[in-house]
Amino acid sequence: xxxxxxxxxxxxxxxxxxxxxxxxxxxxxxxxRAQLRTLAEFERQGVARRSAAPERDAA
Amino acid sequence: xxxxxxxxxxxxxAFTARALPWLAAAAVVAFAVALYQAFFVVPxxxxxxxxxxxxxxxxxAAWLALGCWTLMSIAALGTLVWRHPLADVAAKSAAPLGAxxxxxxxxxxxxxxxxxxxxxxxxxxxLTSVLVLFVMYLGLLALWxxxxxxxxxxHAAAVLTLVGAINLPVIxxxxxxxxxxxxPASVLRVGGPTIHPSILVPLLIxxxxxxxxxxxxxxxxxxxxILRRRVRSMRLLRAQAALGA
Numbered sequence: 001x002x003x004x005x006x007x008x009x010x011x012x013x014x015x016x017x018x019x020x021x022x023x024x025x026x027x028x029x030x031x032x033r034a035q036l037r038t039l040a041e042f043e044r045q046g047v048a049r050r051s052a053a054p055e056r057d058a059a
Numbered sequence: 060x061x062x063x064x065x066x067x068x069x070x071x072x073a074f075t076a077r078a079l080p081w082l083a084a085a086a087v088v089a090f091a092v093a094l095y096q097a098f099f100v101v102p103x104x105x106x107x108x109x110x111x112x113x114x115x116x117x118x119x120a121a122w123l124a125l126g127c128w129t130l131m132s133i134a135a136l137g138t139l140v141w142r143h144p145l146a147d148v149a150a151k152s153a154a155p156l157g158a159x160x161x162x163x164x165x166x167x168x169x170x171x172x173x174x175x176x177x178x179x180x181x182x183x184x185x186l187t188s189v190l191v192l193f194v195m196y197l198g199l200l201a202l203w204x205x206x207x208x209x210x211x212x213x214h215a216a217a218v219l220t221l222v223g224a225i226n227l228p229v230i231x232x233x234x235x236x237x238x239x240x241x242x243p244a245s246v247l248r249v250g251g252p253t254i255h256p257s258i259l260v261p262l263l264i265x266x267x268x269x270x271x272x273x274x275x276x277x278x279x280x281x282x283x284x285i286l287r288r289r290v291r292s293m294r295l296l297r298a299q300a301a302l303g304a
Contacts, residue, residue: 001098004109006174013113013170017120020163021272024156028279035286042293047300 066144068285075282082275089268096261104258110174115262117167118246119269120160124192125227127157127273131199132224135217145281147213148288150220151203152280156273158196165193176240184233185241188226195223209288 003010042048097115104111131153137146168186169179180186199216206212234243245253252259 002109003112004103006108006110009170009174010109010112013116013167016166016170017116017163020159024159024276027155028276028283031283032279032286035283035290038290039286039293042290042297045297047293047297 068144068148071145072282072285075278079275079278079282082271082278086268086271086275089264089271093261093265093268096264101258101261107175110171111258113167113171114258115265117164117171118262119266120164120167121189122266123269123273124157124161124164124189125230127153127160128192128196128220128224128227131157131220132227135220138213138217139221147209147217148281148284149277150213150216151209152284153277154196154199154203154216156276156280158193158200160269160273161189161193161196164189181240183239183241184237185230185239188230188233192223192226192230195219195226199223209291 093115097112101111101115103109107114131150134146134150134153137143138150165186168189172181173179199219202216202219203212206215231244233239234241246259246262254262
């Protein structure tokens with residue numbers, strides 16, 4: 001693999017791409033965990049959504 | 060499962076739980092193949108040399124930048140016309156992804172432009188209209204953050220999205236309407252692509268990888284947004300209960 005005289009530009013472009021993808025993946029994973037944590041906290045406190053009540057009653 | 064069933068957020072969450080691992084795996088495999096092709100198979104371009112490798116990021120990112128706003132425009136119609144319950148969830152979740160891919164398009168374009176054009180930036184029609192698209196994405200993100208009620212924010216964002224869609228044909232045809240430094244369309248054009256198959260096929264594989272990544276991130280972000288709205292409704296219930304006590 002020979003990147004030629006402009007290798008720095010190619011490497012910088014791919015580094016930016018990798019960084020951006022990692023940031024996006026990290027953001028959705030961290031956000032998912034945060035929402036699940038908050039929901040679990042509410043459940044522990046006995047707060048339930050109105051639409052969730054029948055599901056719980058049925059179970 | 061019928062497509063209409065996905066309008067129910069609970070069913071949509073069940074669908075994402077099943078679909079996400081497969082989509083993510085498909086994206087990883089597609090990126091592995093595309094990157095192997097880009098670095099070990101594709102020949103250097105006769106004019107650009109090895110910098111043609113930057114195009115494998117720049118072009119799919121540009122397509123997704125435009126495609127994401129198109130998707131948000133369809134979702135905006137879903138919010139305003141059909142009042143689909145997941146339409147503004149999709150629009151809100153897509154906005155940061157669109158902004159990220161537009162930023163990647165601008166960054167990789169600049170990094171390609173410096174060795175090829177001798178400059179990182181020129182205020183020509185194509186570059187400027189894509190910069191406007193990026194600013195519009197940032198404006199949408201600010202709007203979603205500024206309005207606390209998701210339904211009201213969704214309506215305002217839908218109107219802004221549809222107004223902003225005017226910029227999409229401007230971007231696409233800017234290289235035809237104006238005399239720009241940016242080259243004219245070479246893949247999506249009447250008469251077919253002008254790129255040699257040895258570069259075109261790997262480019263399309265990379266575009267597929269980008270689409271799979273986008274679909275994975277969009278589904279995951281939509282799942283997060285549905286959960287965030289559940290958290291919000293539980294906060295309101297708790298506040299109502301506290302007021303009633």
